[in-house]
Amino acid sequence: MLKSHSRKTLLSAAGASLTCLALLLLLAQRQRSATEGARREREVGLRSLQSLGEAVTEDGIQSEQAGGKRGFSAYFSKLTRNRREAEKPGGAAGATSSPPPAENISADDIFIAVKTTKKFHKSRLELLLDTWISRNLQQTYIFTDGEDEELKKKMGSHVINTNCSAAHSRQALSCKMAVEYDKFIESGNKWFCHVDDDNYVNMKTLVQLLSQYPHTQDMYIGKPSLDRPIEATERLGDNKMRPVNFWFATGGAGFCVSRGLALKMSPWASGGHFMNTAEKIRLPDDCTIGYIIESVLGVPLTRSNLFHSHLENLQQVSRSEVHKQITLSYGMFENKRNIINMKGAFSVEEDPSRFKSVHCLLNPDTPWCPPQVAY
Numbered sequence: 379m380l381k382s383h384s385r386k387t388l389l390s391a392a393g394a395s396l397t398c399l400a401l402l403l404l405l406a407q408r409q410r411s412a413t414e415g416a417r418r419e420r421e422v423g424l425r426s427l428q429s430l431g432e433a434v435t436e437d438g439i440q441s442e443q444a445g446g447k448r449g450f451s452a453y454f455s456k457l458t459r460n461r462r463e464a465e466k467p468g469g470a471a472g473a474t475s476s477p478p479p480a481e482n483i484s485a486d487d488i489f490i491a492v493k494t495t496k497k498f499h500k501s502r503l504e505l506l507l508d509t510w511i512s513r514n515l516q517q518t519y520i521f522t523d524g525e526d527e528e529l530k531k532k533m534g535s536h537v538i539n540t541n542c543s544a545a546h547s548r549q550a551l552s553c554k555m556a557v558e559y560d561k562f563i564e565s566g567n568k569w570f571c572h573v574d575d576d577n578y579v580n581m582k583t584l585v586q587l588l589s590q591y592p593h594t595q596d597m598y599i600g601k602p603s604l605d606r607p608i609e610a611t612e613r614l615g616d617n618k619m620r621p622v623n624f625w626f627a628t629g630g631a632g633f634c635v636s637r638g639l640a641l642k643m644s645p646w647a648s649g650g651h652f653m654n655t656a657e658k659i660r661l662p663d664d665c666t667i668g669y670i671i672e673s674v675l676g677v678p679l680t681r682s683n684l685f686h687s688h689l690e691n692l693q694q695v696s697r698s699e700v701h702k703q704i705t706l707s708y709g710m711f712e713n714k715r716n717i718i719n720m721k722g723a724f725s726v727e728e729d730p731s732r733f734k735s736v737h738c739l740l741n742p743d744t745p746w747c748p749p750q751v752a753y
């Protein structure tokens with residue numbers, strides 16, 4: 379009986395062991411199945427992310443080939459970089475795109491008046507005729523005070539003898555400006571630009587500037603020579619006077635007036651009215667223009683630092699910025715030669731104004747410009 383009991387106990391233990399082994403095998407199989415399922419899920423996820431990276435190729439984020447090689451980590455890195463670029467102020471679209479001009483104009487829409495006197499026809503005007511005027515004959519008009527047959531042969535009807543005094547007085551200057559204004563109104567052009575006979579005009583940049591403004595609007599563009607409004611006394615008649623102050627663009631640097639504004643100036647500028655207006659404030663021509671526009675009509679001066687006169691230190695105009703300027707000049711400043719400081723096609727002795735060198739920089743195809751000059 380004892381033997382029979384021992385045999386039963388042994389069989390029970392063996393059965394329990396087999397049961398435990400079976401349970402362990404079942405659990406191991408389930409674990410392998412779970413692990414395999416998770417692996418397959420990860421592979422599916424990876425393939426999905428890779429496909430997503432390849433799907434955005436048209437947006438320039440990642441190419442199909444790069445997506446295959448670098449997988450989702452490269453995709454997310456690229457996506458992050460692109461998002462950061464997009465969040466930067468003033469993105470690429472704003473940096474590369476420029477606003478369209480307010481009005482498409484050409485040089486033919488501009489009336490350029492050059493004020494001079496007969497004694498400067500040789501020493502000043504010939505230089506301008508050889509340089510910038512040679513390329514803008516149809517747009518340029520010379521206003522002088524004496525007959526010159528040689529000049530007429532070159533400029534024809536664009537030479538206007540104003541019959542004003544040759545003196546450099548405010549009355550003589552205003553007399554010439556009155557003729558300039560009337561001739562501009564007669565021309566029908568969109569813009570009136572006045573310069574002196576010691577100015578170089580870069581027509582390309584002038585057109586670019588004026589294209590930013592409709593010619594029908596009230597536009598008065600130039601550069602003041604003072605750091606504050608000029609103060610004057612306006613004579614009202616019957617011995618009555620009142621103080622006035624206003625900004626004006628110096629004629630020595632040049633200035634421009636839109637046709638829309640010029641027409642509004644007519645009661646104070648057309649015919650003999652300009653001379654009368656100048657006498658009311660006892661100031662020269664460019665000041666009178668500023669008085670009519672700013673003080674009478676209430677139109678503010680639009681300042682542009684691209685205009686330059688001999689009254690400023692021209693040495694401060696950078697050589698690398700010369701091509702961006704609208705007008706340049708030359709003369710004396712603080713008892714020193716006042717010219718653009720630049721190397722060029724000619725020495726200072728050959729080209730004391732530096733206008734020839736500037737002209738060759740801007741127009742290297744000019745026949746008399748030496749080739750391959752370092753500026």
